[in-house]
Amino acid sequence: MGTMANRVKSVNENRVESLSKGQLFGAIFGVVAGVIIFLLPLGLDKKANAVLALSAWLLIWLIFRPIDSGYTGLIFILFLTLLKFPPASIFTWFTISPGWFQISAFVIASTMVRSGLAKRFAYTLMYKLGANTVPRFLFISVVVVFLMILLVPSPTALIAITFPLAIFVAEAWNLPKRSEQKKGVPPLALVAFFLLILCGQAGTWVKTGFSLNLLTMALSRVDIEWLDWFVLAAPLVWAFGFLAVFLVLKVFKPSKNVTAPKEILKTKFDELGPLTNKEKGVLAVMLVVLILWITESSHGVSTGWVALGAMCVFALPKFGIFKNFDEAISSINWSVMFFITALSAMSTVLNSSGASVVIKNALNVIQPDTVTGYYVLSSLLGTFATSIFGINMMQGVFIPVFVEWSQVLGMSASHGLLAVWLPSVLGGSLIPVLLPSVLFAWTFKYKGERLFTFGDGFKITLVAYAAFYVVAIVSQMTYWNLF
Structure with a gap:
């Protein structure tokens, strides 16, 4: 009798959990958003349109997590392979x-x-x-x-x-x-x-x-x-x-x-x-x-x-x-590594296919014309673009555009890069599923419960933003002028 009870308990513990309403919504929303973007007349070829559509699907699924983020990353990599992108552009993360x-x-x-x-x-x-x-x-x-x-x-x-x-x-x-x-x-x-x-x-x-x-x-x-x-x-x-x-x-x-x-x-x-x-x-x-x-x-x-x-x-x-x-x-978290590989591949193929032109053109509409404007705008966009699109998209697509802006304004490349990068790292904590470190932190528990929830993280991060902007925007315009 005891053995049978243990077997039932084991089966219950190993049973695959059903999707929550939020996960189910995210799963459907990701697919629908991808299809809509693919069909939009953006002036790109079909391959570039497909990359934009897949990128939207990837980000939405990473946010709602209907399946493990590592599996989502592998599916994205598979689609890029079917689109015949060269392995060097898909697996860039493992070559650098x-x-x-x-x-x-x-x-x-x-x-x-x-x-x-x-x-x-x-x-x-x-x-x-x-x-x-x-x-x-x-x-x-x-x-x-x-x-x-x-x-x-x-x-x-x-x-x-x-x-x-x-x-x-x-x-x-x-x-x-x-x-x-x-x-x-x-x-x-x-x-x-x-x-x-x-x-x-x-x-x-x-x-x-x-x-x-x-x-x-x-x-x-x-x-x-x-x-x-x-x-x-x-x-x-x-x-x-x-x-x-x-x-x-x-x-x-x-x-x-x-x-x-x-x-x-x-x-x-x-x-x-x-x-x-x-x-x-x-x-x-x-x-x-x-x-x-x-x-x-x-x-x-x-x-x-x-x-x-x-x-x-x-x-x-x-x-x-x-x-x-x-x-x-065995101490390497390969799920996180495939998650990062997919995000890295996303930024690479967006550029190589020409799909990133759509994003670049949209950004250039708000290009600042003063150094002060650059510090303020790059900090805000660096934070919230990372929160929405993920840190690798920020690196591969957004940051090069921002650095070009800084050079037009006569700023040094290092100042232009760091002004965006420092708040971008913080921005990855606002939606705690797009930054691998946050995803990993969610695995820790205290008395059988997560240490924090999305709501906790959102509230604490917003307070931290206030501290960062006071330091970053003011200090960048004063401290960096010493060099």
Whole structure:
């Protein structure tokens, strides 16, 4: 009898969930929108029209998720193959340094976690700086995340390290489940989504901190050296991080009763013990990697290939992190990688087919005629275009147009690119399904429930936008003039 009950339970657990009304609507809407766009007289050939139609379908399905985003990406890739696009344009992500940088980042992140170095780095800072309340946690998380990005070269990978820390703190605070709070944004949702935004922004403050930084430069034909990117971007992002904390606390006012006893933080800190040989080895390799990233202009080896080299070293069984190479490869989230591949292919084929001309012509209608107008317009469009069309569409289609505008106005290419790129990363958090890092963050749960919902994310992100625009638009017009 017990065996039969277990079988029934197993069948119920493995049963495919039916589509919600929203997912069903999105599935139908995506197909209908694609058909309508394909039939519109846009003055393009049928292949370009098909690319526009498929792109609309892809974005709508990624937003509503009637099926897993990885599967949606693979279907899109299949359609491009049937349209006879060359493999090099479809699988661009796997042929360039940024693609392998992202792939390697998953293994590097797993290495940091498995070795215990990430936990040591995070817990030491949290304990030493006394992050036992929500305000302190938010302030200190700015420091922790922005320092850890140097050792963990990917926002997605950084999320894999910091979100378990947030869950531990929630347990220490003995927070209720999300569903038990009827009004307002739950403290854990506030902490979790703020961490998510910080991870994305941290990935923009150094050239190598976000593989999409490198792809953005390649597609925009703008080359910025590691140190120049750091000097131009880092002060703005750090300022944004701290200002966002003030606004978040002011707007959401988390309860002062939510605290984590210092004794628990001390216990976790004491459990770390002295630095192990394994941790020393990982730290040594990452310091070498960091030096190679900083000196890229001298030796000419792209940052992605340096990250791939680190992945190969960490994957060696003798290094003591993974039992074999298969175990190292299993730490890569291939669903996310195919999701990114599809978005990358979308921007590539939009350009190669000529379909992007429609978007470019629409944008040129609102081209600004002053530098101030450029900073304001590029920040707004960078944010909300990313939210609607996705970060890869922003890179491959929108940003090159914006950079052309900046050059017409006499701005340097680096200033024109960063003015769009910095808010674009934040914009990917507004609709939490178009940025891979947000998609990945949704997999984390506390007491069987998601750390945050779409509604939580939307509210918190809008507050963060206010902080970013105060910093970005004002600072861009003053700080960057020093260079």
